[in-house]
Every structure is written in structure tokens, then in C-alpha cells.
Amino acid sequence: MHLTCPNCETKIPSENINIQQMAAVCPACDTVFQFDLSNRKLHHRKIKPPERLTVHETDDQMDLAFRTNRQLFKNEAFLTGAIMSGVLTFVSLILAGEWLAGDITPLIPILFGVVTLCLYYWLATIVFDRTRIIVNEEEIQISHPPLTSLFMQKDRIKLAGVRQVAFEETPASVKEGYDTPQYRVWAELVDGRRKAIVNNVVDDYALFITQSLTTWLEADPDTSRLADHQPADEDLSDTEASSQQAHRG
Known part of the structure; x- marks a missing residue:
């Protein structure tokens, strides 16, 4: 993780970073500051997948899989x-x-x-269930094979309209003060809604999943997926014209 002190711009060593508290202390000036990984450009720092999380990636698909409950x-x-x-x-x-x-x-x-x-x-x-996240050119698929998937369909999140992928500590983890904090990862849509991707994972899993999906989204050359959800200029003009006619009436 690459952080710099906001006071003196000294590079912060990993032993001075507390990812659970989202805080760090500068070894040069002793400044203590908070940071937010969900808002950082995660794709600029490649991290290794956590232990027991498998990654299979091709040109048109990425597949992440891990045990849903480890302990x-x-x-x-x-x-x-x-x-x-x-x-x-x-x-x-x-x-x-x-x-x-x-x-x-x-x-x-x-x-x-x-x-x-x-x-x-x-x-x-x-x-026995595993969490499996598959992302391709059209959507993010979330399933829990082998047992839950027998009776439940995959959760699907269309990439069209996804603004970003982020994570945060779950409310229950914050309230109860878990020894091992639990995090949830979600996709934020352009209309402000959140679509859950995975819940109750530890910090390194949440960070890696968020980074991987963010990298995939930002590598997508089809930028029209966001533009499709913005009102066109001609639509705005028609709306304004209708409004003016209504006032004249």
C-alpha cells in the first residue's frame, strides 16, 4: 500500500498503516491521519490475491472464487x-x-x-458453499455454488450505469467492534443506488475484489455505458420547450 503523509509528504511504511482503522501515522512528523481506500485509485497499485482466493482471467472474462465462510x-x-x-x-x-x-x-x-x-x-x-464473482463485458454475476445455487438464481449487475465499485465496514461490525472487522463490497450506479456484490468479508478480500472489479471497469473501452444513462441535449431541449409552452398556456 502506497500512502504519503499529507503534512510532509513522507512515504508511509506498511507497519505504520492500520487498515482496520483506516488510519496511519507518519514516521517523520508523527502526524496521524485517516484515509479512505474506497475512494483511492486502486488500480494504480497491484496487490496479490488473498490466500484461498482464486483468480481466472481471460480477454473477455474474470472469475473470482473463494470460500464464503473460512473460520x-x-x-x-x-x-x-x-x-x-x-x-x-x-x-x-x-x-x-x-x-x-x-x-x-x-x-x-x-x-x-x-x-x-x-x-x-x-x-x-x-x-461447502463458495462465493463466485464473474465479470464480463456486460455484467457482474454473483453466485454461491454448489448448494445455494441449486435453488437460487445468480445475482446479476449490468455494467451499464455502474459508476464505481467500493467497500466499507459493515454496520454490524462497526457496532459490535468485531476483532476481525467485516466488510461489504458494492457497485454504485449513476443514479446513486447501491447493488451488493459480497458481504461479510475480511479487509484483504474486500480490497482485492474492489481493486479487481475497478480495474476491469476502467479498462472497458465502451464509455457509452455511462453516457447511455445521461439525458441527451435534445431531450433536455424538448423538456424546456414543453415547459415554456405550458407557461404560455
Whole structure:
């Protein structure tokens, strides 16, 4: 990361940069300052992909893939779900035994069994799913194979009208003060709307994804994708003419 002190323009060494706090301290004049990576020209500094994030790039497509959840033992939702699935499995077996003994209707163990299977499926998506981001000349595609993609379509963001790609720490991470801050990456459209690309990734993943997509967008020779969303001069003239006629009326 290449930062310079805003006070004395000294180059800031990496050990003086805190990417989690988005702050740095100058070794020459001791100035402490904030910086915003989402607004910097990320493509000017090529960084290596994080460990376990794979990149496959051709002339007309770039494919990024990584594990959606890397530290399951720190995932409270996963741990809670694992405990609940064990409890429900035990209860389902007891109810199945009572049904076989003729003590209860089969509807109750079947209901518990279905809920248990759904919970196991959800846990499997956390363990095995990967996040895959594909960008080509027309759109950004986001999917979560192999399990979630069986029932959900890919999220698609048309490149037409995308102003920039940026990232920031998630509100939950800021509020709770996570030991490992979580970030979200989004595409900002020319009309100001944000389209989510990926949520709850660590800083090096968010930075690399943002840089890669930004580089792809700025290398796109078709600048008309932004112009198409700007009102044409003749359209503005027609609007003004109509307004003047309305006032005359």
C-alpha cells in the first residue's frame, strides 16, 4: 500500500498503516491521519490475491472464487445451528420410536424430521458453499455454488450505469467492534443506488475484489455505458420547450 503523509509528504511504511482503522501515522512528523481506500485509485497499485482466493482471467472474462465462510469455529450462527441440529436429530429419533410403538401420529416425527433436514442443509451451505464473482463485458454475476445455487438464481449487475465499485465496514461490525472487522463490497450506479456484490468479508478480500472489479471497469473501452444513462441535449431541449409552452398556456 502506497500512502504519503499529507503534512510532509513522507512515504508511509506498511507497519505504520492500520487498515482496520483506516488510519496511519507518519514516521517523520508523527502526524496521524485517516484515509479512505474506497475512494483511492486502486488500480494504480497491484496487490496479490488473498490466500484461498482464486483468480481466472481471460480477454473477455474474470472469475473470482473463494470460500464464503473460512473460520467456522468463530461463526456463532454456525455453532448455534450445529447444536440445534444435534438436539433436533435426537428429538426426531425419539419421536420416530414413539410413532413405531403406536403412541403418536406420524405427522409429528415427520415435521421434526423435515425441520432437521432443512437445518442440516443450511449448515452444509455454510461449510461447502463458495462465493463466485464473474465479470464480463456486460455484467457482474454473483453466485454461491454448489448448494445455494441449486435453488437460487445468480445475482446479476449490468455494467451499464455502474459508476464505481467500493467497500466499507459493515454496520454490524462497526457496532459490535468485531476483532476481525467485516466488510461489504458494492457497485454504485449513476443514479446513486447501491447493488451488493459480497458481504461479510475480511479487509484483504474486500480490497482485492474492489481493486479487481475497478480495474476491469476502467479498462472497458465502451464509455457509452455511462453516457447511455445521461439525458441527451435534445431531450433536455424538448423538456424546456414543453415547459415554456405550458407557461404560455
